[in-house]
Amino acid sequence: MATESGDTLQQLCWPEDQLEAALEALAHRAGLDSAETAPEEPGGSDPAADIDGRIQRGAQRIGLEVEAVSVGYTELVQLLTSAAPALVRLRFAGEDRFLALCSGGRRRLRLLTPQLETRRVCTHDVVAQLTGDLEKPQRQRIQQLLENAGIAEGRRAGAARALLDESLAHESIGACWLLRQPPGLPLWRQMRQKGVHWKLAGLIASHACQYLLFLLGWWLIGVAVLGGRADPGWFAAWVLLLFTQIPFALLTTRLQGIVSVETGTLIKKRLLTAALRMAPGKIRHMGSGQMLSRVFDAENIESDALHGGFLILLAVVELGLMVPVLALAAGGAFHLATLAVFLLFAVVLCRRQFLLRSRWTDRRLSLTHGLIEKMVGHRTRLAQQPPADWHRGEDRELGGYLQSAIASDDAMTRLVALLPRSWLVLGIAGLIPAFVGGAQGGALAASLGGILLGYRAVLKGMHGFTNALNAAIAWRNMRELFALETARVKTPSSIPPGRPAAERGQPLLYARGLRFKYPNKERPALRDCGLNVATGDRILLQGTSGSGKSTLANLITGLHTPDDGLLLLHGYDRSSLGAHQWRRLVASAPQFHENHVLGESFLFNLLMGDCWPPRNESVQRAYAICRELGLEPLLQKMPAGMLQTVGEMGWQLSHGERSRLYIARALLQNAELVVLDESFAALDPENLRLAVDCVKKHARTLLVIAHP
Numbered sequence: 001m002a003t004e005s006g007d008t009l010q011q012l013c014w015p016e017d018q019l020e021a022a023l024e025a026l027a028h029r030a031g032l033d034s035a036e037t038a039p040e041e042p043g044g045s046d047p048a049a050d051i052d053g054r055i056q057r058g059a060q061r062i063g064l065e066v067e068a069v070s071v072g073y074t075e076l077v078q079l080l081t082s083a084a085p086a087l088v089r090l091r092f093a094g095e096d097r098f099l100a101l102c103s104g105g106r107r108r109l110r111l112l113t114p115q116l117e118t119r120r121v122c123t124h125d126v127v128a129q130l131t132g133d134l135e136k137p138q139r140q141r142i143q144q145l146l147e148n149a150g151i152a153e154g155r156r157a158g159a160a161r162a163l164l165d166e167s168l169a170h171e172s173i174g175a176c177w178l179l180r181q182p183p184g185l186p187l188w189r190q191m192r193q194k195g196v197h198w199k200l201a202g203l204i205a206s207h208a209c210q211y212l213l214f215l216l217g218w219w220l221i222g223v224a225v226l227g228g229r230a231d232p233g234w235f236a237a238w239v240l241l242l243f244t245q246i247p248f249a250l251l252t253t254r255l256q257g258i259v260s261v262e263t264g265t266l267i268k269k270r271l272l273t274a275a276l277r278m279a280p281g282k283i284r285h286m287g288s289g290q291m292l293s294r295v296f297d298a299e300n301i302e303s304d305a306l307h308g309g310f311l312i313l314l315a316v317v318e319l320g321l322m323v324p325v326l327a328l329a330a331g332g333a334f335h336l337a338t339l340a341v342f343l344l345f346a347v348v349l350c351r352r353q354f355l356l357r358s359r360w361t362d363r364r365l366s367l368t369h370g371l372i373e374k375m376v377g378h379r380t381r382l383a384q385q386p387p388a389d390w391h392r393g394e395d396r397e398l399g400g401y402l403q404s405a406i407a408s409d410d411a412m413t414r415l416v417a418l419l420p421r422s423w424l425v426l427g428i429a430g431l432i433p434a435f436v437g438g439a440q441g442g443a444l445a446a447s448l449g450g451i452l453l454g455y456r457a458v459l460k461g462m463h464g465f466t467n468a469l470n471a472a473i474a475w476r477n478m479r480e481l482f483a484l485e486t487a488r489v490k491t492p493s494s495i496p497p498g499r500p501a502a503e504r505g506q507p508l509l510y511a512r513g514l515r516f517k518y519p520n521k522e523r524p525a526l527r528d529c530g531l532n533v534a535t536g537d538r539i540l541l542q543g544t545s546g547s548g549k550s551t552l553a554n555l556i557t558g559l560h561t562p563d564d565g566l567l568l569l570h571g572y573d574r575s576s577l578g579a580h581q582w583r584r585l586v587a588s589a590p591q592f593h594e595n596h597v598l599g600e601s602f603l604f605n606l607l608m609g610d611c612w613p614p615r616n617e618s619v620q621r622a623y624a625i626c627r628e629l630g631l632e633p634l635l636q637k638m639p640a641g642m643l644q645t646v647g648e649m650g651w652q653l654s655h656g657e658r659s660r661l662y663i664a665r666a667l668l669q670n671a672e673l674v675v676l677d678e679s680f681a682a683l684d685p686e687n688l689r690l691a692v693d694c695v696k697k698h699a700r701t702l703l704v705i706a707h708p
């Protein structure tokens with residue numbers, strides 16, 4: 001297949017043995033590469049290793065993230081249009097080659113060739129290469145069908161296309177790896193790489209031009225009126241200057257919108273990633289109320305910071321342009337000194353307001369937290385707390401909140417209402433020496449104009465400040481969320497992810513001298529703990545309440561990291577193996593109160609740890625395990641069977657049903673080691689027997705935590 005440049009598509013692709021080079025070149029061309037690169041690990045670019053593993057490791061080495069995506073047959077063009085920068089795998093006579101996609105459109109794609117040149121190819125050619133093998137058998141069948149149906153020659157191509165789309169709609173094509181910056185990079189670096197800083201500079205320049213034209217217009221009118229030259233020519237020039245401002249005003253608004261959307265997207269991405277990476281212990285420590293407050297804070301950061309930030313930026317530009325007006329007019333240096341004193345005063349007041357608002361926010365958060373805790377624990381309180389105690393302490397808390405609210409609101413009113421007006425008073429007072437000194441009318445008028453413009457800028461700045469203040473306080477609370485480990489994650493070892501299961505009796509898990517202390521506790525929950533697990537073992541871990549069994553389970557599953565000691569899986573520690581690979585090897589059903597039924601279908605809740613959308617064989621296996629766990633009557637009872645929505649807003653599952661769902665979810669992850677933490681506690685003897693048999697049958701290696 002020849003492309004526009006005369007090369008064949010195959011010649012423009014990178015061979016498999018240059019996969020890592022293609023990745024680096026593409027990252028460099030897309031401006032994604034970072035200064036620091038991690039050292040190459042032995043075996044890190046072993047061409048024999050699986051493609052996905054090699055791409056993942058290669059990307060980690062240059063500090064990028066890669067997402068392997070598969071899309072439906074009909075969505076392929078859309079993917080190619082928006083995937084760049086990405087690597088796309090094509091097959092030529094059974095040989096894998098890779099397209100380095102720099103940018104994409106519906107008609108043309110831009111590629112980076114192994115000669116490091118960019119070439120354009122027809123999107124259709126790439127799609128045809130990707131889907132050729134899939135379409136071939138269908139095409140013959142469809143051709144035959146169209147002939148038999150007597151469809152006119154001219155309409156056959158369209159009909160064949162529609163039939164192909166119809167019959168292959170459910171096929172997925174997984175041949176694309178999207179290159180992305182890790183969302184943990186500093187925000188400014190992400191903004192720079194997206195070119196947001198240029199747009200921001202454009203915004204400042206555009207607003208400055210508009211403002212200069214505005215000043216020029218008024219200067220023109222001032223000179224004309226005060227000089228007695230108010231003829232139509234001067235007036236026309238003034239009108240012209242007013243109209244010239246319009247494109248700049250439009251450009252400023254447009255750039256503001258673009259910067260808002262791009263920065264907002266980056267902030268959202270980062271918040272979402274940070275929320276998913278948060279240590280579970282931290283979330284638990286926060287409680288549901290504080291979590292909800294964080295969600296509100298996240299909303300505030302994006303909307304208030306951007307809106308407030310823009311207003312402050314525009315106010316700074318206007319104040320900056322006002323400085324030469326004041327300096328050149330009647331007030332001169334004395335007027336500028338007055339402005340400097342005023343700005344100093346404004347900074348002190350703003351800082352004070354920040355402290356007052358922070359105090360108010362802390363009280364508000366604690367009130368929200370308390371309220372939500374009470375709502376969540378409503379049933380317990382109804383049943384077990386005397387009604388006289390239901391509202392204990394609420395008045396005191398509310399009183400404290402009101403006090404800080406009044407103090408903050410008063411200060412805010414002073415700031416927004418008084419500060420801009422105090423500039424008017426100070427500015428006019430600063431003119432007194434010039435007035436007494438007999439300055440000319442024109443110079444005095446220019447100074448007065450400068451004072452009024454300053455008033456406008458301060459007013460704008462104060463409105464911006466009120467928004468930015470909310471964002472800054474929300475940021476203070478969210479900072480820890482944002483503090484994603486930007487340090488490079490150690491490149492995982494070259495253990496192929498799809499390695500065959502270890503043989504029975506082979507060492508699987510090795511733990512020695514493990515120590516773990518919760519941050520809010522003085523004594524460690526685990527000290528000098530050791531454990532050996534071999535493939536095929538069935539281990540029952542018993543201990544008194546609070547002895548640290550669940551903590552050990554959390555260390556083994558990787559939810560917590562030991563403070564000290566050695567924990568190896570297949571002879572590798574967690575950082576060598578990588579979090580992803582560790583999770584594939586160990587599956588767990590956490591204790592009942594730590595586990596959750598998500599508001600999705602029953603099937604999703606079963607297979608969320610496997611892969612979603614599910615493969616046919618996974619669904620079959622899920623059915624089989626549910627049957628063995630005695631869940632068949634439940635599936636028959638639910639109107640939509642496996643597809644019934646469950647969770648808080650859906651079909652309510654009983655305690656025992658949930659326990660068995662959690663067990664099935666752990667077994668369906670196909671892990672080498674399954675850890676069940678008190679998963680059988682809620683089961684009646686019959687279901688307990690079924691569950692134990694099922695677990696013994698399906699778990700390759702089993703660690704069960706239970707009370708004696």
Ligand SMILES: Nc1ncnc2c1ncn2[C@@H]1O[C@H](COP(=O)(O)OP(=O)(O)OP(=O)(O)O)[C@@H](O)[C@H]1O
Pocket residue numbers: 281284518519520521525543544545546547548549550551552
């Ligand atoms: N998130 C946490 N923050 C602080 N301390 C914790 C946390 N989780 C557990 N602990 C403490 O660590 C110790 C061990 O708890 P762990 O849950 O591991 O015990 P356990 O043996 O599983 O208990 P049980 O059989 O009652 O479930 C306990 O003293 C507990 O209070």
